[in-house]
Amino acid sequence: MADEYKLAHLGFIQGVIDRMGSNSFNIKGWVIALIGAAFALSMEKLNSVYLFFGAFGVLVFWMLDAFYLYQEKLYRVLYLRVATNRVAADLSMDASICKGEVSFLGSVLSIAIWPFYLTMSAFILSWFVFGFFDFQSLFGECVASD
Template sequence: MSENKLKHLEFIQNTITRMSTNSFIIKGWTITLISALFVLAQKDSNTTYAILTYITVPIFWYLNAFFLLQERRYRSLYDDVRIKDENLIDFSMDAKTYNAGENTIKECLKADSIWPIYCLMLLIPLGIYLCEKLSKYCC
């Protein structure tokens, strides 16, 4: 394999790693923010903070899906460069043309590495709210 091809693959791999790291950071920020909202809701006995979860979680869900989409597109680019003839290496980093199959935002929103986390974060405040309502009627 030529040095140009290896260098191009390195550039793409670095981009894939950066997108993966961004996705991980988004998940961390989401959990931190949701935890803070729960603490505020508990401290002030105000469920309005928990309701804010339904605004913030979808925003972070979309951001995480966006970074996964970019990562998948660059993986497709990597596969194309990997099999490309060495004379055709042009160091292009344009991954916008890879919009088929799993490389859509809709598919990324439904990805197994994303949807369970965000659905759980949407169900927790609902569970807390229902427990509070039921405890008022039971006790």
């Protein structure tokens, strides 16, 4: 009977881990949509405010994605503890007992998410610099188009 509870408990924890991974994937899709909308609006209206909203959105989604990764890591530690009998298989889903083993900053700077968000931030920065910078007034006739 104890093994049945343990297997059920591990199944519940694995379900949470899967949902956290799915949420992280969905957030990345929303970021790409947000960046596309910010680029389209800023190009149509020639207004850099939309890019600032896009940059702020990228930062917010980065933190949200890091939160989901942090939660996923907590549940992975809980899964390991239940699997190795370090925690009783009482079907408790409280992953806060694992907080000492996982850090939020480690999730923010995780190789799984920072390259994506750094790339999105670089796109916004390059669009801001090259899309709204008036090269002709800076260099005069050198860049004037015929």
